[in-house]
Amino acid sequence: MERIKEECGLMGVFGGPEVTRRVVMGLYSLQHRGQESVGVATTNGETIHVLKRMGLVTELNKEEKEIESMTGIASIGHVRYSTTGNSNINNAQPMLASTKRGPIAVAHNGNIVNAPEIRKRMEEEGSIFQSTSDTEIILHLIARSQKTTLVEAITETLVQLTGSFCLVFLTDKEIYVARDGYGIRPLCMGRLDKTWVVASETCALDLLGASYVRDIKPGELCRINDNGLESTTFTTKPHRAHCIFEFVYFSRPDSRIFEESCDKIRRKIGKALAKEHPTQADVVVSVPDSSNTAALGYAQEAGINFDIGLLRNHYVGRTFIDPSQNVREQKVKLKFNTIAGVLKNKRVVLVDDSIVRGTTLKFLTKMLRDAGAKEVHIRISSPPVMNPCYYGMDFPSKTELIASNLTKEETRKLLGADTLEYLSIKGLLGVAPGGAENYCAACFDGKYPEQIPAGSTKFRCE
Ligand code: SF4
Incomplete structure (x- = not known):
């Protein structure tokens, strides 16, 4: 992502x-x-x-x-x-x-x-x-x-x-x-x-x-x-409000957070996604590294092979370059490459953990097609991000969040995918250990655990 x-x-x-x-x-x-x-x-x-x-x-x-x-x-x-x-x-x-x-x-x-x-x-x-x-x-x-x-x-x-x-x-x-x-x-x-x-x-x-x-x-x-x-x-x-996004994306899968293995819950999230949104495909590919575990869960549940069709370059570091469209594509190519042998003539399920602006995913979909993928079915292991986080995550403003501006169908078209599906809030919170009432999912559903005072900074972690 x-x-x-x-x-x-x-x-x-x-x-x-x-x-x-x-x-x-x-x-x-x-x-x-x-x-x-x-x-x-x-x-x-x-x-x-x-x-x-x-x-x-x-x-x-x-x-x-x-x-x-x-x-x-x-x-x-x-x-x-x-x-x-x-x-x-x-x-x-x-x-x-x-x-x-x-x-x-x-x-x-x-x-x-x-x-x-x-x-x-x-x-x-x-x-x-x-x-x-x-x-x-x-x-x-x-x-x-x-x-x-x-x-x-x-x-x-x-x-x-x-x-x-x-x-x-x-x-x-x-x-x-x-x-x-x-x-x-x-x-x-x-x-x-x-x-x-x-x-x-x-x-x-x-x-x-x-x-x-x-x-x-x-x-x-x-x-x-x-x-x-x-x-x-x-x-x-009266209740807890653990950040559900920690399980979706932020924490490392080898960590135990909120008294439970992040790997275990992330796999369950992938399985829940496969149950909600199955598809006919030949291979499940993840957007590495953050989506690997959810993609494995999806593949296990769907009974489709998981394979490494995208590779991430870990040595790029931060790139401060002009974010024009062409350069953005170059930036994605700097970070990711495809493995044609895994993708050629295949119907691919591409699992990602979330969509924020959608720019990376759009280029990745194109890269999969350029590598010969016959179909690209995007599956997102969280619901659409619709709201800002006031608790330490720096999402872009609402105007930049793809899900608050485009319908699912418009987003699918923009990404160039054959199908696009998100895990529902119910599906996500359904696998949260300790019960849904103990989690914050406000960036998806807008229900903050407490009232946000006017003039609050959206994120700050200093
Ligand atoms: S709004 Fe809640 S669930 Fe979303 S990132 Fe912030 S703390 Fe996590």
């Missing part, structure tokens, strides 16, 4: 050797959650040292000597998603503040939907901000709190926030971990000997050799220090 700009990824390590190195290693496996900037903050028990770079985790890892020197007792890290307009190191995380309680660094995944109104209020009261980030607001709220303990100050702050947030705080001696009351984004906890590890996805625990303990619960605030882990509940909501 065309890459939706993603949210962010978090890591935290308390205790054990090489805390900084471990966080940086863990961030490698969360790279898919953000490619714009990367950072790590480490405490030696007294002071916090922050290292941030624009770009991929490899950019941070080039700072061998500095990472080596960041010895300490605990460390947190962050990969930030890519966007335009506010792409600068000031918005990179973790963010560090000096407060009357000592230094506090924070890393955030999500979007605080009432950040604009809180920020406006604070600016009227005289606060000065260094970044355009909603995360900085969290630090201000904690710093200004009159509560006695840090747990109370963080709690007082968290209950003022609406939207999605997974947060990892680092102080000189402790780590605090929090997740919003709906549990919109994933966040898990693991152990490696005596070391505590927290991460956005369990694939980061696997990389470190840590074992999964449990998810951070929605509305939970954990404090981790030399005495172990203490947990409190800062809020309760």
Whole structure:
């Protein structure tokens, strides 16, 4: 699929050797959650040292000597998603503040939907901000709190926030971990000997050799220090609202999110798609890599061979070129190539996880036909994306969303496919573990778990 700009990824390590190195290693496996900037903050028990770079985790890892020197007792890290307009190191995380309680660094995944109104209020009261980030607001709220303990100050702050947030705080001696009351984004906890590890996805625990303990619960605030882990509940909501798109596309299939294997659910999604929209075909092909698992599920259910008819070049990186039509096609060709032997004279089912603008899929369909495909039947393993996400996913505006402008038939024609079908909301939520009522599917059905305040930023993960 065309890459939706993603949210962010978090890591935290308390205790054990090489805390900084471990966080940086863990961030490698969360790279898919953000490619714009990367950072790590480490405490030696007294002071916090922050290292941030624009770009991929490899950019941070080039700072061998500095990472080596960041010895300490605990460390947190962050990969930030890519966007335009506010792409600068000031918005990179973790963010560090000096407060009357000592230094506090924070890393955030999500979007605080009432950040604009809180920020406006604070600016009227005289606060000065260094970044355009909603995360900085969290630090201000904690710093200004009159509560006695840090747990109370963080709690007082968290209950003022609406939207999605997974947060990892680092102080000189402790780590605090929090997740919003709906549990919109994933966040898990693991152990490696005596070391505590927290991460956005369990694939980061696997990389470190840590074992999964449990998810951070929605509305939970954990404090981790030399005495172990203490947990409190800062809020309760009537239900959960996990982002269903994490299962469709964002999370890695080798991760366990929302207490279930992403691979397992993504296969079920593919199977549900085959049940709803079967077709006569010779081969099932995926748009690699994000659709591989759903395509496998489709093929298994439909009893059609799955084969690799499209190959993705993983070494292209980001391409900053003029997005005129011709160049767009070149850009798709830079990333994908066809395998003619798999496609020639075949009726092909092409499985993709979603359609946003449809530009990539249009070129891919043409490439399949150029490689000799007799028929191309597009099957999408999610419903049409119709609405913005306020919880950390950067979908384009409604005017650019193909499904909010064209009917399914018009979209099929534009893509040049023989048939086009989407998985229904019922079909998608029908395979969601724990029941449909525990998921957000607002980008498909417009039902946000809570009212979105006027003037909210649509996405921000800073
Ligand atoms: S609106 Fe869509 S992408 Fe955003 S949290 Fe809800 S399901 Fe996920």
